Amino acid sequence: MSLITNPRTTDAPKRTLNQVRPRQTLRDRYGDRVFNVTATAILLLSILAVVYPLYFIVIASVSDPNAIYEGKVWLFPSGVTLEGYQRIFADSRIWNGLGNTLIYTVLGTAISVSTILCGAYALSRKDMPGRKFLMLLFVITMFFDGGLITKYLVVRDLGMLNTVWAVVLPGAVGVWNLIIARSFFEHTIPNELREAAQMDGATDFKFFFKMVLPLSKPLIMLMIMIHVVAQWNSFFDALIFLNDDTKYPLQLVLRNILIQSDVSSTGTTGGDIQSYAAAQRIAELTKYAMIVVSSLPLMIALPFMQKHFTKGAMIGAVK
DSSP states (O other): OOOOOOOHHHHHHHHHHHHHHHOEEEEEEHHHHHHHHHHHHHHHHHHHHHHHHHHHHHHTTSOHHHHHHTOSSSSSSSSOHHEEEEEEHTTTHHHHHHHHHHHHHHHHHHHHHHHHHHHHHHOOOOTTTTTHHHHHHHHHHHHHHOHHHHHHHHHHHTTTTTTTOOOOTTOOHHHHHHHHHHHHHHHHSOHHHHHHHHHOOOOOOHHHIIITTTGGGHHHHHHHHHHHHHHHOHHHHHHHHHGGGGGGOOHHHHHHHHHHHHHHHHHTTTHHHHHHHHHHHHHHHHHHHHHHHHHHHHHHHHGGGHHHHHHHHHHTOOO
């Protein structure tokens, strides 16, 4: 038996493979690269569109308003001055409003998160009688509202006008957040876990506080972040239900200061040009400084909660 092979027969499969192999097109060669470059460029432009306005407000708050009007302030501050911040922090209403906002934020967040977690867990239990009917009542409130007058009359009849409860209680339970929390409990806390805990002698309250809440940290952090931001930026309920300016939150105090600055700048006579220019300059400095003062606490606190927000935002996304 001859061991000599014919070179023509060994090269035949290689030629066949080369003939079958398709030719790479320009799209196959550079398609992924073009997509990556385009996606990166769009992402960078989006980041710039979000970050630059915040950066501009910061540099404008310490710049001369005349330089802002002339277009000299776009990358670095011009004519640095802290007069706007000095005027704001010299006003005792700012510190009083800041203290009120902290109280409303802490108390309102605690009440909202507690009620949502308890209500959502109860609605997630399939053995709860009437849970579908109760959920229907909650959902109806998302589409139909009694209106501002009805809300005011209810708050008045309950004796909550001009109190802290008028700010934190009317909007304590957000139905959308309740639905998110209920969905989380339904898909994350298995019924077998509750049955095993009951066999060990755990009551429903003990199971909720000892097992459900520790397993729901991403949900809790998400709810806390949502309500902290909402309570910190809210001012409409305080505007409607509070009559005592010593109980105003920070956002409402800053609003009143801004309105007063605008009124004082437009209230000067036409002949007094210097007074008008000075009032307009103070109004502009105060406006940018107020935006920084009201937004800075949240901008400092939220990055520390970012990892919890990432986990919480994915609740229900896979299941």
